[in-house]
Amino acid sequence: MKTNKNVKVLSAFRHLSAMRPQDPPGPLTRGPTAQELLLPPSPAPTPKAEQRDPNPAAMAMERPVRLVLDASLLLDPVVSGGAGPHEAAPVPTLRPGAEALLRRLRHSNLGVAICHPEEMPTTVSGFLEMTANLYSFGYISLPAPTGNNLLNESVLEWSGSSCCFYATSRVDEDLFSELQSHNWRVIAVDNECGTKDSGVVNIGKLQELLITLSILIKKEMASSSVLMVGYAMKPSREEDFAKRGAFPLYPSENGLIFVPLSFELPLASQLKEVDIILHKMTDEIISIDPNCSISFPRGISFSAGMSEVIRFMEEHPDFCIVDPFKNISPLLDRLQIQEILVRLQELGSEGRPKLRAPHSLKVINFNGSELQKQLAEANLSFPLIVKPQVACGVADAHNMALVFQIEEFSNLSVPLPAILQEYIDHGSKIFKFYVIGDKVFHAVKNSMPNANLLKSSSGDEPLTFNSLKTLPVATKEQLLQNSVQDNKSLNIDVVEEAAKRLKESLGLTIFGFDVVVQEGSGDHVIVDLNYLPSFKEVPDSEAMPAFWDAIRQAYESKKGKVQT
Ligand SMILES: Nc1ncnc2c1ncn2[C@@H]1O[C@H](COP(=O)(O)OP(=O)(O)OP(=O)(O)O)[C@@H](O)[C@H]1O
Ligand SMILES: O=P(O)(O)O[C@H]1[C@H](O)[C@@H](O)[C@H](OP(=O)(O)O)[C@@H](OP(=O)(O)O)[C@H]1O
C-alpha cells in the first residue's frame, strides 16, 4: 500500500470537464480556478449515515433499502452451538466469510441491522451488539414469539418505508411468513427453506448473498437504466474505494449497483447478472516475464479467476469491461509508456512550455563498458533515475534508484530490464493528474527534491528506494529552500491538451499521469502513467460522481459502438 505519510498534499483541484469519449475532443470548459491551498491530507470521509446520526439503529431507518442479518447467518455454528454441562461457554465468533460480508455492507449504502432472538445468551448477544457497533449497523432483538407478535416495532416500522430484506441461516417458517406479510423478502442461506413458491430465496453460500441482494434490488428498482457493475481488485484497493462510497449496493446517483465478483463462486453465473466488469487486472497478476515485451496476454500470467474473466471476454467481445485488457497492457511496461509519451511531444507550440517525456534508455544489464556510450547516444547525463521496465503488478515494480555516476551501477538492486530516465530537477513538486471519464482533476504533491540535495546525503552510493513506500520526498527545510526559488508554474492548457490526447490514444476510462515542471527550462515532463489509480487526493464529493459517470459513459459508448 502506498503510504503518503511523508507527503503534504497541496491541493489544487480543477474540474476541467468537456471531453466525452465518443465525441471528437472539443474545447475543454474550465472548472473553478485552482487555488493552491495547504491542506492536511483529507481524511477518508465517514460514510454518509454516520455523519447523519450516531445511533446505528436509527440510521438504518432513513435509507430506502434495509437489510436485517439474523445472528445465525453470522455466527460460526461450530462455536456458538452451545456448551456441554461441564464445558465453559464457547466464545462466539463470526463464521468464515462473515467479516468480508460485513466490511462490504458497511460501505454499501444499505441500512443494515443485525438481529437475534431475545432469549440468546448475553455472551452471544453482547458479541453481536459489539459487532453491530463496529460496522455502524443497527441492532435488533426479536421478541420471543408470542402469538402473532413476532416482529419488533422497528421491523414493523421499516416495512412501511420501503424495500426490506431479511437474511438468515435458521428456519423459522412463522417468522418468514410474518415478515413476508409485511412485504419483506426473505433470503435463506445454506439451509433449504420453504417450498419454491414460498417466496423464500434460497442460496447455498454466504458469498452469494451480495450478488443475490444486488439482483433483487435491481429488480425492485424496476428501471432498465439501473446497471450492475461487477468489480475485481485486491482487498486493500477495494476497501480504499469502498470507504469513499464508490461501491454502493443501493444504486448510485446515476443508477449503478456495485457487487464484488467472487472467484470462489462460478464466474459464469455472476457475469450473467452484471452489465459491466470493473477490474484492476494487475492485482491478479501472478508473474510477468521481464524478458519479453509485454503485449497482453503475452508475457503475463494471471490468477485462475482473472484468467476466467479473460476467457469470458474473448467469448463475449461486446461485453462492457472497464477497461479492455489490451488497452491497459502498455501501461505495465515503462518502455511502452515512454513511446506513448514521446508521441505526445508533437503537442508543443510556440509561446507555451514544452511538454515532453524524459530522455530515456532501456538497458538489459548495468555493465559500465557499453553504458557510457549508450548514455551519450541517448542524450542522457547524470543524475539518472533508474526504474524497472515492468511498471506495476509485481512486488518489485516500484524498486528504483537515483544514480549520480557510472560507478554506482555496479550491483545496482533495480530489477532488470530497466529504464534509465533523465532526472528532472522540479523543486520537489509533482502534479498528479487524473482523467476520470470526461473529467480531469489534479493534485499537487510533495515530490523528490533537486538532485544536488539528494546527492549530498548519498555519498558515493546510489539512492535506492521504493516509490510507493519510501520515496525520498523533500524535507520541510528543503521545501522552504524551494519556495524561495523561482518555480516555473504549471501551464494547465498544455497539460489539458495532453490529457485529451492520452484519453484518445489510450482508450482508457480512468488513468493517471504525473507531471513535473523542470526548473530553468519550464519544460512540462510527464514521468509516469498509471491505469485505475486511487486518485485519493481528489475529494470524494467530486471524485465519486465523476467515477460513476465515467463507468456509465464507458457502457453507453460500448453499447453505441455495438449498435452501429
Ligand atoms: N524522471 C524523473 N525526474 C524526477 N523525478 C522523478 C522522475 N521520475 C519519477 N520521479 C519521482 O519519483 C516518483 C516515483 O516515480 P514514478 O511515478 O515513475 O513511480 P511509480 O512506481 O510508477 O509510481 P506510481 O505509484 O505513481 O505508479 C515520482 O512521483 C516523482 O516524485
Ligand atoms: O499495485 P501496483 O499494481 O504495483 O500498481 C500501483 C500503481 O502503479 C500506482 O500508480 C498506484 O498508486 P496511485 O493509485 O496512488 O497512483 C498504486 O496504488 P496503491 O498504492 O493504492 O496500491 C498501485 O496500484
Ligand SMILES: [Mg+2]
Ligand atoms: Mg507515479
Ligand SMILES: [Mg+2]
Ligand atoms: Mg506508476
